[in-house]
Amino acid sequence: MPLISTHGLGKRYGRQVALEALDLSVEAGEVLCLLGANGAGKTTTLNLLLGFLAPSSGEARIDGRNVHQDPEAARAVLGYLPEVVQLYPLLTGIETLRYFIDLSGRPCPAQAELQAMLDRVGLQRDAHDRAVGQYSKGMRQKLGLAIALSKGARALLLDEPLSGLDPKAANELVALVRALAAEGHAILAVTHDIFRAQQMADRIGIMRQGRLIEMLDPRNMSASEIEALYVHHLRDLA
Template identity: 40%
Template sequence: MSDTPPTTCPAVDIRGLRKSYGDQSVLDGVDLTVEAGTITALLGPNGAGKTTIVGILSTLLRPDAGTVRVAGYDVVAQPEAVRAAIGVTAQMSAVDDLLTGVENLRLMASLHHLGRRAGRERADALLAQFGLADAARKPVSTWSGGMRRKLDLAMTLVGNPAVVFLDEPTAGLDPRSRRTLWDEVRALVATGTTILLTTQYLEEADQLADRVAVLDGGHIIAEGSPAELKSAHGAGSLDDVFLRLTEPSADLTTKDAD
């Protein structure tokens, strides 16, 4: 199969995705499209399968059924091409506390097979972009939680990925640090990068996302812009929409808000 993607295609295209662990079905026919240059927030209760979807999209997990394409590449048939096109900021920090900020970034540059000079230039540019240059040569163990999370995102961007998966990127951050990271995400999308975001913070989805998809019971049960979802459910906030959709008595056949 050719590693050349279609000329125009969604950044993420999921059709009929299924995944089980033993006899427990986690994803049962998920369909989701993320257009290039946008932010889509994937919401769902704990255990709904959000992290499983990110694992499949990043080629760390293999789907049981369905088709999944990222940047035009099939995650099963073309995993190397997918990995070259993506960046992932996981729930658990990827930074090494024993290294300095610049050492973390240069290590990541080496893993991306950048030359020594190119790696140094890329590291310096990202440190400046994220406002971390002043602390660059201090051990990361001395950094604040917000600075560490910004470094996590910077490390994700070393390879200039077209598509970035952010899995609970602001978990544990204080409100000021969270909003600072939001600004970095907005700036990233302004350059054409595509973001798929999983989050437990409904305000975060409301502030950042062009589209929101709600995952529950193994399916996408609602999808639309934040404004469309609030209007469709007569709700004043995404919190209200989420609670109505995911409470035990909710109608799991809810259609798109379009």
């Protein structure tokens, strides 16, 4: 059973169609990237999977649980990395992780275990005790992923995880996402970055005006071939 799936998922606002009959699935071990211009329906897709929006048609499932009907069960295995990870600037990385674990009501792990959780996402040791207000975007994302993983999330939704990252941070994020997939997570990422999507994804979906219009296997294509196809699909768009 796929960890993330949608079946005929749609969202309308009056006559405006934000998402139309979306069928997709992401298995454990897999990374799916969705590409699409502004207004393509990417954020709507993530918000429906998160249960932030009610679908107009169809359904979204996380680990087989219907997100709309059974939101708590679905969210229990779901991790979400928003484009901007909101953190308390004065807390350190370790304190932030401890804070979120406390908030969830789980017993707090020992210091060494918290450090290991930050090591796992590649947050360097000298940052663990630094205030997160001084973190770069890449560091905030690593911490955000550590928080998601700390609750046992197996399905991960990433909204524009690469925007604003320098090349080194982007490389590290791609490597981290691949490592998480190799550990058995299912990852759905929305991005504008064709080059990184090609490195990161097992499949790339191209969305346009609320519809998934093509699914690509990036291993058989170069980034420039993917870009040419993408530009071709986006022609005629205002």
